[in-house]
Amino acid sequence: MEQIGVILLAGLTNGSVYGLVGLSISLIYGTNRVINFAQGEFVMLGVMSAILFMVTCALPLLPAIAAVLGVVLVAALALEFGVYQPLLRRGAPPLTIMIGTLAAAIIATGAALLVWGPLQLYVPNVLPLEAMRVGPLITNPQQIAIIVVFAALLALTWFLLYRTRFGLCIRATGVNARVALLMGIRSRRIVRFGFLFSALISGIVGLLVGPLLGGQVGMGVTLTVKGFMAAILGGLGSPFAAAAGGVLIALVEALVAGYGSSLYAEPIIFALILMILFFRPYGLLGDFEAGRH
Amino acid sequence: MNNPIDLRSRAAHPHGETRRRPAWPFAALVLAGAVLAQPAWAKDAIKVCFVDDRSGAAADTGIQSYNGFQLALAEVNAAGGIAGHPVEAVAYDGKTDPQLTATFASRCAEDDGALAIVGGNPAAPAAAMIPIATEYEIPYLMLSAGTDNLTDAPAPFHFRVGPRNSQDANAIAGLVSTQGFKRVAIINNSLPFGTDSAHAALAALKAKNIEVVAQQTYDINATDLAPQVSTLRNAKPDVVLVFPYAADGARVLRTLQQLGMQTPRIVARSALLSTLRDLAGAASDGVLIPNTVDIHRDDVKRLFEAYKARFGAEQPTMYPVLGYDAAKLVFKALAEPKVLAALDDGELAAARVALRDAIVANGHYAGLQGRTGATYQFSESQRHGPPDDNWFVFVQVTGNGKQLVDADLAAFTPTP
Numbered sequence A: 001m002e003q004i005g006v007i008l009l010a011g012l013t014n015g016s017v018y019g020l021v022g023l024s025i026s027l028i029y030g031t032n033r034v035i036n037f038a039q040g041e042f043v044m045l046g047v048m049s050a051i052l053f054m055v056t057c058a059l060p061l062l063p064a065i066a067a068v069l070g071v072v073l074v075a076a077l078a079l080e081f082g083v084y085q086p087l088l089r090r091g092a093p094p095l096t097i098m099i100g101t102l103a104a105a106i107i108a109t110g111a112a113l114l115v116w117g118p119l120q121l122y123v124p125n126v127l128p129l130e131a132m133r134v135g136p137l138i139t140n141p142q143q144i145a146i147i148v149v150f151a152a153l154l155a156l157t158w159f160l161l162y163r164t165r166f167g168l169c170i171r172a173t174g175v176n177a178r179v180a181l182l183m184g185i186r187s188r189r190i191v192r193f194g195f196l197f198s199a200l201i202s203g204i205v206g207l208l209v210g211p212l213l214g215g216q217v218g219m220g221v222t223l224t225v226k227g228f229m230a231a232i233l234g235g236l237g238s239p240f241a242a243a244a245g246g247v248l249i250a251l252v253e254a255l256v257a258g259y260g261s262s263l264y265a266e267p268i269i270f271a272l273i274l275m276i277l278f279f280r281p282y283g284l285l286g287d288f289e290a291g292r293h
Numbered sequence B: 001m002n003n004p005i006d007l008r009s010r011a012a013h014p015h016g017e018t019r020r021r022p023a024w025p026f027a028a029l030v031l032a033g034a035v036l037a038q039p040a041w042a043k044d045a046i047k048v049c050f051v052d053d054r055s056g057a058a059a060d061t062g063i064q065s066y067n068g069f070q071l072a073l074a075e076v077n078a079a080g081g082i083a084g085h086p087v088e089a090v091a092y093d094g095k096t097d098p099q100l101t102a103t104f105a106s107r108c109a110e111d112d113g114a115l116a117i118v119g120g121n122p123a124a125p126a127a128a129m130i131p132i133a134t135e136y137e138i139p140y141l142m143l144s145a146g147t148d149n150l151t152d153a154p155a156p157f158h159f160r161v162g163p164r165n166s167q168d169a170n171a172i173a174g175l176v177s178t179q180g181f182k183r184v185a186i187i188n189n190s191l192p193f194g195t196d197s198a199h200a201a202l203a204a205l206k207a208k209n210i211e212v213v214a215q216q217t218y219d220i221n222a223t224d225l226a227p228q229v230s231t232l233r234n235a236k237p238d239v240v241l242v243f244p245y246a247a248d249g250a251r252v253l254r255t256l257q258q259l260g261m262q263t264p265r266i267v268a269r270s271a272l273l274s275t276l277r278d279l280a281g282a283a284s285d286g287v288l289i290p291n292t293v294d295i296h297r298d299d300v301k302r303l304f305e306a307y308k309a310r311f312g313a314e315q316p317t318m319y320p321v322l323g324y325d326a327a328k329l330v331f332k333a334l335a336e337p338k339v340l341a342a343l344d345d346g347e348l349a350a351a352r353v354a355l356r357d358a359i360v361a362n363g364h365y366a367g368l369q370g371r372t373g374a375t376y377q378f379s380e381s382q383r384h385g386p387p388d389d390n391w392f393v394f395v396q397v398t399g400n401g402k403q404l405v406d407a408d409l410a411a412f413t414p415t416p
Helices: A002-032 A039-056 A061-089 A094-116 A141-162 A165-175 A177-182 A187-213 A220-234 A239-259 A262-279 A287-292 B004-012 B024-037 B059-078 B098-110 B123-128 B130-136 B165-178 B192-207 B226-234 B246-258 B274-284 B298-311 B318-334 B337-344 B348-361
Strands: A132-134 A137-139 B046-052 B087-093 B116-119 B140-142 B158-160 B183-189 B211-218 B239-243 B265-267 B288-291 B393-398 B403-406
Touching: A002 A039, A002 A137, A002 A141, A002 A165, A002 A187, A002 A220, A002 A239, A002 B226, A039 A061, A039 A094, A039 A187, A039 A220, A061 A094, A061 A187, A094 A220, A132 A141, A141 A165, A141 A187, A141 A239, A165 A177, A165 A187, A177 A187, A187 B246, A220 A239, A220 A262, A239 A262, A239 B211, A239 B226, A262 B211, B046 B059, B046 B098, B046 B318, B059 B087, B059 B116, B059 B298, B059 B318, B087 B098, B098 B116, B098 B123, B098 B130, B116 B318, B123 B130, B123 B192, B130 B140, B130 B158, B140 B318, B165 B192, B165 B239, B165 B265, B165 B288, B183 B192, B183 B226, B192 B211, B192 B239, B211 B226, B226 B246, B239 B246, B246 B265, B246 B274, B298 B318, B318 B337, B318 B348, B337 B348
Parallel strands: B046 B087, B046 B116, B116 B140, B140 B158, B183 B211, B183 B239, B239 B265, B265 B288
Antiparallel strands: A132 A137, B288 B393, B393 B403
């Protein structure tokens, strides 16, 4: 019984990370139909700038967190104004813009290499890493924080999308940006919000996972892949579906690891994704996206 | 800063304090000084390439080995080079990318005119250079890449300077047996280093009739390794062997601590890197690590003092020594008359073949790896240098992961 509890808790912790990256990818996709391959680099910038502000500059915690989030927001604006807008103005299709985001990811990694160097660096923890008991389970406050923040950001995103007029504008832009524009919605601002909000979420993910994973400038790629897998499995059109996809992937990983071997986790997950896509080509919860087509 | 026009106008001013002297005599003096300060090399430089990861996932290993390589290079040039030839390093960063690494190795052989290639800490890029060495017939000295089968079928120009995974595994199994452990748990990452090492450890433990009560593999990107570690805990081992990379190794050690496992732990050579110990902090204290550097040897101490003076302090681990020993092996072979004769005749291909032959002929070279008296064992049929005996030295982590000290083997026993 304790073993299954440990496995589920680990799945939920890892799933919260994958889910938040998937949610971020889906948020941008929802506003402009572009998959942002630089999403993991926002997480990387969050982790590495936490090192810069908390260790190198030794700022107090709250100003350091504000500075970290400032960095990822600036990076989001740079991606929008430096890659997305110029390509869009020249009539580039979404596939070209996606490649543009991939190029931006590689450039960001190279620039980060110049600043932080190639080594895996220690990231100070915002919350203690000492063991704590939750019922029969042992975890630590940093891991609990990841799950709590995941739940909070999901709730915030839901509230924003479904309980505000601005959220209605976001959803309308996601359905058809041109029609939304004709209805008086400034879709360019909606897209900008998508970049900024998703970068903010990724920056928070960086602050949370940095102390557990350590900081390395190349860490963004694997996080993008996991987030992308989560979004595809759940359904790209909905941020909540992508988040659910992340949790499902991590639970399968944890179950395979706990009762088998992690060596086979990835092939099993990809086989699972493939089987699900055979029956539901738009993902498990991709009804909205299926309806669009 | 004044420009030349300003200077002229000031000199011409009736109230100008002094007339500025032209700057060229001073510049010429500086230039002459700089020229005279350089050794007057009578012959062309001999180029040796260093190709390794210095900015990717295994950057620590590549950087430290390159630093060791540069120390050996500085020594040989300070001593007058090799028969009047200065030695020049041509360094490339392969970024743990096998294709890029192979391209750089080709460039060394084809464009740079290098006599030898040194490098290769991570296994995949290291392996990618072997066919290049064979194709261009250029000696290639591989460093810590540990995958066993890389030297199983000797390639004519390939030499392995670092230990292979099965040697680490045998050393660990030997220690486990000597210390009286009976129930071993293994946890390894899913990368080739982790799986290959775990496979070798299973074989070595089986050969000593030691039971492996649990084995777990994990993905290096997982933030929570509790499922794997709790499986190990449930198997009630009396010692845990960990085969990780740096950051994930720290997570394993922290999770072991978090789940209250006080079991003695042995971590593979990746824990020699400060990254793992920095990230794990106090959770790494007490861990035993197989090293190939005897910290009590005077020549080892001297090397790490020189390292500290030039690059900053580093714990005495195998990575700087690998670069240093590989460079010294090449330089010793370069000084052989046949190599020098081919070089003086401008026969690069012949010089490379002669260099390969000289490395084989000097096969029992005594470097800084291993215990005092141990030597490499290269021969025509054996391209794996480190011998099985008298090579490994166990070190123990202390001081919140900051220091490596002699292992306290009296206390490293099964918990009653």
